[in-house]
Amino acid sequence: MDLGISGKRALVCASSKGLGLGCAEALAEAGVNLVMNARGAEALEASAQAIRDAYGVNVVTVAADVTTPEGQQKVLEAAGGVDILVTNAGGPPPGMWTDWDREDFIKALDANMLTPIALIKALVPGMIERGWGRVVNITSVSVKSPVPVLGLSNAARAGLTGYVAGTARQVAGKGVIMNNLQPGLHATDRAEALDGGAAKAQGISVEDAKKQRCATIPAGRYGTRQEFGATCAFMCSQHAGFMVGQNILLDGGATNTTM
Ligand code: NAP
Numbered sequence: 001m002d003l004g005i006s007g008k009r010a011l012v013c014a015s016s017k018g019l020g021l022g023c024a025e026a027l028a029e030a031g032v033n034l035v036m037n038a039r040g041a042e043a044l045e046a047s048a049q050a051i052r053d054a055y056g057v058n059v060v061t062v063a064a065d066v067t068t069p070e071g072q073q074k075v076l077e078a079a080g081g082v083d084i085l086v087t088n089a090g091g092p093p094p095g096m097w098t099d100w101d102r103e104d105f106i107k108a109l110d111a112n113m114l115t116p117i118a119l120i121k122a123l124v125p126g127m128i129e130r131g132w133g134r135v136v137n138i139t140s141v142s143v144k145s146p147v148p149v150l151g152l153s154n155a156a157r158a159g160l161t162g163y164v165a166g167t168a169r170q171v172a173g174k175g176v177i178m179n180n181l182q183p184g185l186h187a188t189d190r191a192e193a194l195d196g197g198a199a200k201a202q203g204i205s206v207e208d209a210k211k212q213r214c215a216t217i218p219a220g221r222y223g224t225r226q227e228f229g230a231t232c233a234f235m236c237s238q239h240a241g242f243m244v245g246q247n248i249l250l251d252g253g254a255t256n257t258t259m
Pocket residue numbers: 013014015016017018019020037038039040041043064065066067088089090091092138139140141183184185186187188189190191
């Protein structure tokens with residue numbers, strides 16, 4: 001399918017690895033020029049070069065922590081006038097409800113709620129002016145089906161989801177289409193770290209911990225960054241113009257729900 005976005009420009013945050021990289025690759029395959037971001041410059045430049053070599057698109061890199069005001073300023077300087085925004089950042093740490101105080105919540109809200117909102121507020125006015133734009137926020141299955149140990153993530157991402165629900169409907173008539181993409185378990189560094197944590201907690205091998213977690217997914221496996229990226233690219237395409245304020249769940253069927 002021709003996604004109809006060749007020649008457009010996208011900012012993909014937190015995209016040197018994992019799900020963000022999957023989104024950057026799929027957009028590049030559709031002919032989209034990129035601004036890619038991550039904190040670590042080396043992995044970021046390596047991923048950017050691999051994308052330039054594979055797809056021949058223009059890729060600008062910004063090594064910065066996108067959850068800080070200084071990082072956002074650097075990213076926005078490079079990304080002014082983009083047509084497509086994909087927001088993403090690392091997720092907050094797991095714990096018990098008694099573990100977290102105000103500062104922990106402020107940090108999680110900054111990273112996973114207020115950072116995407118700041119980027120939306122900075123970049124969507126230009127999209128409205130040009131009469132076309134796409135925003136995809138990488139959130140989590142934890143919005144639909146909260147994960148008890150991820151209380152910080154559950155809270156911050158639910159807040160972003162509420163904001164997007166209203167905002168998407170305020171901008172849809174101006175040609176800007178905004179939705180959230182909710183990953184379930186995907187084979188990324190983050191998933192491997194969680195496998196390692198589960199193995200340690202239960203005194204079992206990482207392989208067995210992974211098998212246990214795969215058994216909870218009807219598809220019988222983790223998702224791939226390529227599958228995730230392809231869905232994101234579709235949500236950024238010309239064909240997604242009637243998809244407004246939705247939460248698209250990619251979890252291999254793990255969440256047992258009809259809606
Ligand atoms: P990952 O494999 O650990 O990759 C994270 C990427 O984001 C890396 O490129 C990392 O590079 C970059 N990054 C992290 N924090 C950043 C920051 N503050 N500023 C700029 N770049 C940053 O993670 P992932 O699995 O792709 O997960 C992406 C998001 O989806 C996370 O919020 C995660 O909680 C959520 N999620 C993932 C899964 C899953 O199964 N993978 C499931 C549900 C939700 P640097 O470290 O160099 O900055």
